[in-house]
Amino acid sequence: MPVPTRSRRPLVVSVLGAGLLLTGCGVWPSQATAPAGAVKGRITLGFVNGGTTEFHTCLQESVERTARNNGVHLFTANSRQDGDTEVSNIEAMIARKVDALIVQTVDVEALKGDIAEAKAAGVPIFLTSVTPDDTSDLLGAVVVDLKEVGELDAEWIERDAAGRAVSVAVIAGAPGAASDLLTEAFAQRLPDNAEVVASRPGMYDPVKARTVAAAMIKDSPGLDYAFVANEEMAFAARKAFDAAGAEDVRIVTVNGTDEALAALKAGSLAATVSNSAADTGELAVQNVVSLLRKDQRADRIDKTPVRLVTRDNADTAPLYCPPD
Template sequence: MKPITRSRRAAAISLAGVAALLLAGCGSDKDGGGSSDGSVSLGFVNGANTHFHTCLLKAVEQEAKTQGAKVYSANSKQDAGTELSNIEDMIARNVDALIVQTVNVDALEGDIAKAKNAGVPIYLTSVATSDMSHVLGAAVVDLDKAGALDAEWIGKDAAGKDVTVGIVAGAPGAASDLLVGGFKDALPKNAKVVANQPGMFNPAKAQDVAENMIQSHPGLDYAFVANEEMAFAVRKAFDAAGAKDVKIVTVNGTEDGVAAVGEGRLSATVANSAQVIGETAVKNTVALLDKKEGVDKISDIPLVLVTKDNLSEAPQYCPK
């Protein structure tokens, strides 16, 4: 996917990344999925297998049970072609609506068209399109803003000094491109990006990237990492290379991430609760299908920049 420019990001309201159909209780050996008895059937097409996506799935399943809905889930594993195939499978299952955590904003056009032609409405999580006329709704994470919050923290911490910054992005696509774009745009002029490589939302890959980055830039001051799972691996690589002073900022706000901020292993993280996203998506999908009044078509998910100074303000990230 080509990098998303400011105009592309404006066309995609922002988050944060599956090939096998996951059906609970249906004997599938391709991955796990969930279902609960109910009169409304929902298809949930997830984007990847990171901690965020796992928590998102759990939130969708739990809220569907609360709402008395049946939910089938599939995982596209960061592949746009698999996402479309999963959507086709859900349409064939005759679900009442689809909830989609897309892997690629560019892929949404085809996904939405396929569902529209089948008469199955789509509700989006993390991102929304500029044209929402053919979409039921969206629970939106402003990924531009999430990246910008981390960049602003670096600006304040650097206090006008010239500093160097490394970026460990995710996989090319919706979440990573928007996060990194927002981060770069908000950096002050005294902060220079000296490296920008994808970690593919994979801790092992991110560790390799970080090892190469610190070898090439031994005086690195800060690193922006596209999720906490990778950030822990980056921290490990920097520490092993004797670069313990490099300050890492990231996103997610998981329990482990917030704890790492408190311990000083990470300097800041932007909390965007997977639990809130999943719960909002299911509640609003069911309500919009029922044509209930007072339900927003687009719901903005709150973002919180978490530092040592406000650890208690981090929202619950993953359902228990």
């Protein structure tokens, strides 16, 4: 699926009131022996979230919790899957003179120019989940290996199909780098005996996903499997398939929430790939602080652990979003 374009305008330093919320407490101790160029004293960070799905909500809770625990002053904003809102949020963070900016981007390809301009303004950007091919202008990133995630679900279908010819539907997220990487890796890893008969975006919206799933099962009544780009949409797709009398469609998906683990045990979902949003948020704040302090042990590009989860190992899956 192609990466969509979005309107862009020059990045200017102006306070645009992009729904910023002040959080955080505590004071970082004095860094009298900090390396040259390291940020001293209390660190101020910005976090621009990309949406309001369960993943985004849990990610934000983790970022806020880790900031509090590390004495970091934090501003937050949400772009709600809109590229122009993301630009405004980044501008507002620069105007607040944050030491660094963590971004769960709406579209990583369209963000490239903003990364360079923010860095030039003295506000390095740290990304979560995905990165552009060239990371040289980034402070760093914590990424989910979406290629591996898609491949793990495809490999499960390969084992489950056991060589028989099967049909597969794909319900993607919103067109853009993250969803494209995930679904393309899934499709490319499927075995020759598995044919993708339908692929449409669900826009990370359960209502949209249910409509898409209903149309797919109508067009492909013998559907064997569905790959759905997150669990909220997967639950909606399950309802659509069941309503159409297609209870045998096996759904594979992504995230590893508590609700999904229960669904695996109940048999309404077949497999998911755990990638804890809490882990991503915690690593992001900790690594940003370490990089700003010039801690040589910090990884610029780190990875959130991923793991295939089925009914057989659901009891040992990591927590997706631990409570405060």
